[in-house]
Amino acid sequence: MLTDRQLLILRAIVDDYIKTAQPVGSRTLSKRSDVTFSSATIRNEMADLEEMGLIEKPHTSAGRIPSELGYRFYVDHLIRPESISPQEAKALKSLFAHSVNENDRLIRHTADLLSELTHYTTLVLGPKEEGQRLHHLELIPLAEGRVVIVLVTETGHVEHKTLQLAEALSREAASRLMQRLNQTLRGTPLSQLRVRLLEEIRRFRSEHSEQTTLLSKALDIVLMDQDNERPLIYLGGKANMFDQPEFQDVAKLRPVLELIEQQEALFDFLSPNLDNQILITIGSENNVDALKDCSVIRAHYSVDGISLGTLALIGPKRMDYNRGINSIIHLLQAFQTELRKNSLD
Amino acid sequence: MLTDRQLLILRAIVDDYIKTAQPVGSRTLSKRSDVTFSSATIRNEMADLEEMGLIEKPHTSAGRIPSELGYRFYVDHLIRPESISPQEAKALKSLFAHSVNENDRLIRHTADLLSELTHYTTLVLGPKEEGQRLHHLELIPLAEGRVVIVLVTETGHVEHKTLQLAEALSREAASRLMQRLNQTLRGTPLSQLRVRLLEEIRRFRSEHSEQTTLLSKALDIVLMDQDNERPLIYLGGKANMFDQPEFQDVAKLRPVLELIEQQEALFDFLSPNLDNQILITIGSENNVDALKDCSVIRAHYSVDGISLGTLALIGPKRMDYNRGINSIIHLLQAFQTELRKNSLD
DNA sequence: AATTAGCACTCGTTAAAAGTGAGTGCTAAC
DNA sequence: GTTAGCACTCACTTTTAACGAGTGCTAATT
Numbered sequence: 001m002l003t004d005r006q007l008l009i010l011r012a013i014v015d016d017y018i019k020t021a022q023p024v025g026s027r028t029l030s031k032r033s034d035v036t037f038s039s040a041t042i043r044n045e046m047a048d049l050e051e052m053g054l055i056e057k058p059h060t061s062a063g064r065i066p067s068e069l070g071y072r073f074y075v076d077h078l079i080r081p082e083s084i085s086p087q088e089a090k091a092l093k094s095l096f097a098h099s100v101n102e103n104d105r106l107i108r109h110t111a112d113l114l115s116e117l118t119h120y121t122t123l124v125l126g127p128k129e130e131g132q133r134l135h136h137l138e139l140i141p142l143a144e145g146r147v148v149i150v151l152v153t154e155t156g157h158v159e160h161k162t163l164q165l166a167e168a169l170s171r172e173a174a175s176r177l178m179q180r181l182n183q184t185l186r187g188t189p190l191s192q193l194r195v196r197l198l199e200e201i202r203r204f205r206s207e208h209s210e211q212t213t214l215l216s217k218a219l220d221i222v223l224m225d226q227d228n229e230r231p232l233i234y235l236g237g238k239a240n241m242f243d244q245p246e247f248q249d250v251a252k253l254r255p256v257l258e259l260i261e262q263q264e265a266l267f268d269f270l271s272p273n274l275d276n277q278i279l280i281t282i283g284s285e286n287n288v289d290a291l292k293d294c295s296v297i298r299a300h301y302s303v304d305g306i307s308l309g310t311l312a313l314i315g316p317k318r319m320d321y322n323r324g325i326n327s328i329i330h331l332l333q334a335f336q337t338e339l340r341k342n343s344l345d
Numbered sequence: 346m347l348t349d350r351q352l353l354i355l356r357a358i359v360d361d362y363i364k365t366a367q368p369v370g371s372r373t374l375s376k377r378s379d380v381t382f383s384s385a386t387i388r389n390e391m392a393d394l395e396e397m398g399l400i401e402k403p404h405t406s407a408g409r410i411p412s413e414l415g416y417r418f419y420v421d422h423l424i425r426p427e428s429i430s431p432q433e434a435k436a437l438k439s440l441f442a443h444s445v446n447e448n449d450r451l452i453r454h455t456a457d458l459l460s461e462l463t464h465y466t467t468l469v470l471g472p473k474e475e476g477q478r479l480h481h482l483e484l485i486p487l488a489e490g491r492v493v494i495v496l497v498t499e500t501g502h503v504e505h506k507t508l509q510l511a512e513a514l515s516r517e518a519a520s521r522l523m524q525r526l527n528q529t530l531r532g533t534p535l536s537q538l539r540v541r542l543l544e545e546i547r548r549f550r551s552e553h554s555e556q557t558t559l560l561s562k563a564l565d566i567v568l569m570d571q572d573n574e575r576p577l578i579y580l581g582g583k584a585n586m587f588d589q590p591e592f593q594d595v596a597k598l599r600p601v602l603e604l605i606e607q608q609e610a611l612f613d614f615l616s617p618n619l620d621n622q623i624l625i626t627i628g629s630e631n632n633v634d635a636l637k638d639c640s641v642i643r644a645h646y647s648v649d650g651i652s653l654g655t656l657a658l659i660g661p662k663r664m665d666y667n668r669g670i671n672s673i674i675h676l677l678q679a680f681q682t683e684l685r686k687n688s689l690d
Numbered sequence: 691a692a693t694t695a696g697c698a699c700t701c702g703t704t705a706a707a708a709g710t711g712a713g714t715g716c717t718a719a720c
Numbered sequence: 721g722t723t724a725g726c727a728c729t730c731a732c733t734t735t736t737a738a739c740g741a742g743t744g745c746t747a748a749t750t
Contacts, residue, residue: 025742038694043743061701061742102507140483140495143689148503150485150495158493158505162447162687239603242595250593257602258584342507344488370713383723388714406713406730 023063115237130191156342255290368408460582475536501687
């Protein structure tokens with residue numbers, strides 16, 4: 001167990017290092033107004049803290065920096081849930097002043113906002129398709145056998161695909177089929193949609209003896225497309241990475257930026273972990289080599305108790321956890337409220 | 346005018362520098378099999394080439410590197426339109442083996458292909474909306490006054506927007522209005538669509554005395570949205586930038602990557618210049634400070650003689666122009682063929 | 691017993707000095 | 721016109737020295 005003085009020193013070291021990115025020496029600390037004891041005393045305490053693995057020195061004659069364990073301790077025990085400043089609270093309220101009807105744009109907007117708010121890079125994992133339920137389906141026949149299928153989910157998400165049929169689908173046939181499909185399929189989870197859709201078309205065909213073989217084949221191909229399986233990831237403030245002194249070296253910067261561009265890898269990484277509402281992973285805790293020098297703050301967003309996706313903040317291990325956590329919590333609130341507005345019960 | 350020997354030497358210097366990124370010395374050149382004269386002779390010729398501004402030395406005791414003028418001369422006079430290798434030609438053919446129905450995805454796919462082919466970063470500017478013409482318009486009323494409007498252009502581009510009305514629009518009203526709108530508005534350039542759409546709705550209202558004020562207001566807001574004005578830009582192979590030795594320094598890399606993330610700036614930069622089908626700009630010719638160390642190869646793509654957008658390749662000034670130009674030309678062909686397939690006359 | 695002042699020591703950082711080598715320009719010989 | 725030879729330049733590397741922030745330990749102080 002740590003003494004109060006040790007806690008004070010540890011917090012001071014982490015705070016200072018987060019601010020300056022420079023190893024913190026005993027003399028520097030002793031000059032702080034909240035430190036009443038001498039640098040020698042601090043050195044003794046530091047030796048103890050180092051023995052406990054909470055801090056470390058880059059080399060013999062340097063000050064101390066927090067270890068991963070130190071950051072972990074700081075995050076777990078030393079963070080004070082600071083309320084954001086009044087002007088920020090005001091800004092946050094006005095952020096969503098005019099509603100954004102489409103979830104896609106709402107999510108993109110949110111990613112940008114969060115990165116502006118924190119000056120870190122932001123990742124927003126969109127809702128997984130599979131979990132969502134169908135609200136409405138529309139078939140729009142165009143010229144030359146082209147058919148656009150529009151799909152609206154209960155969360156208000158709209159999506160379209162274009163099919164190419166060998167022969168035209170009449171507007172009347174499309175209309176009849178559509179009416180039937182909407183009657184029977186509303187509420188179907190998208191994960192089952194493909195199977196049930198084909199089944200339903202087959203049944204419709206036998207009842208009405210209409211020629212929809214081509215349609216079902218084309219639909220099958222388009223719905224099979226794995227593009228749909230994976231939720232989209234939106235990024236905000238990528239350039240913020242450049243401002244971090246730890247990423248002035250291309251060798252450090254490259255793996256992070258490369259990972260960020262890879263949808264698949266990111267998806268695996270961000271994929272839901274529903275234990276906590278807010279999850280912070282530090283350095284090697286990320287279990288991703290490219291992120292061994294980064295910390296990630298994740299928050300799951302949900303509507304009506306259903307978890308939809310993830311908001312994440314990515315920065316150096318030396319990131320401002322306090323600010324990051326508070327910003328993400330506050331933005332999460334506003335974001336969920338907007339999402340709620342867009343959903344179709 | 347340059348002598349044959351000077352041309353040989355200039356080409357050798359540029360080729361060598363493109364390959365190695367190291368200043369080329371007279372001794373190195375004299376060892377090439379196609380060089381029969383001595384290093385001293387080469388030094389004399391180099392002095393002349395330098396006087397003409399075609400090459401320069403980073404410092405007194407270094408080899409020579411091409412100047413911007415040198416690259417310009419190389420691009421204008423020394424490039425041989427090399428046909429791509431058989432295996433690449435084959436690969437190119439199979440690239441679009443299965444058609445991509447949606448232009449958006451086709452464009453994205455193309456950006457990725459081009460960057461894979463060249464190992465440079467690729468930009469693809471999508472078609473400008475304004476120039477395109479309406480093919481079909483669909484209104485889909487959902488629950489709670491939500492209406493999805495789907496818009497299909499003659500190029501086969503599909504787009505949707507969600508409107509929020511204060512009170513529900515009946516399916517019948519929507520259907521009637523839609524039929525009318527499609528009759529009168531097909532072929533309208535998107536640039537005029539907003540005005541003509543509102544006009545048409547107003548007229549429809551007076552004729553049928555239907556309550557569509559809300560609809561036109563909501564439509565107005567949504568169509569006003571400047572998001573639509575600007576074509577999308579797709580990026581491929583961003584990570585390729587990291588491989589270039591000239592961008593190992595964050596100070597050099599940063600402005601380029603930052604620019605690439607800025608849709609607006611890129612849009613202005615890539616905006617059509619219809620003089621040539623292929624345009625190459627080198628370093629300062631880009632007129633963009635962030636690209637002063639880059640070269641850009643641009644190609645305009647068109648369907649049925651109508652220019653739609655731009656394919657671009659971005660790399661260091663020392664980029665492999667030969668390969669870049671040839672790749673972009675070949676991919677352009679295939680890309681346009683696919684686009685043609687997707688258009689609705 | 692806890693705290694602090696003092697001091698030798700460590701080690702990264704910076705600056706200057708010396709050595710190395712690739713490459714040039716010039717001159718004289720071919 | 722071409723080439724061999726040679727002095728010269730200058731980035732790059734290595735070496736050495738000086739510097740200073742910071743530490744650990746010990747002895748004195750509270």
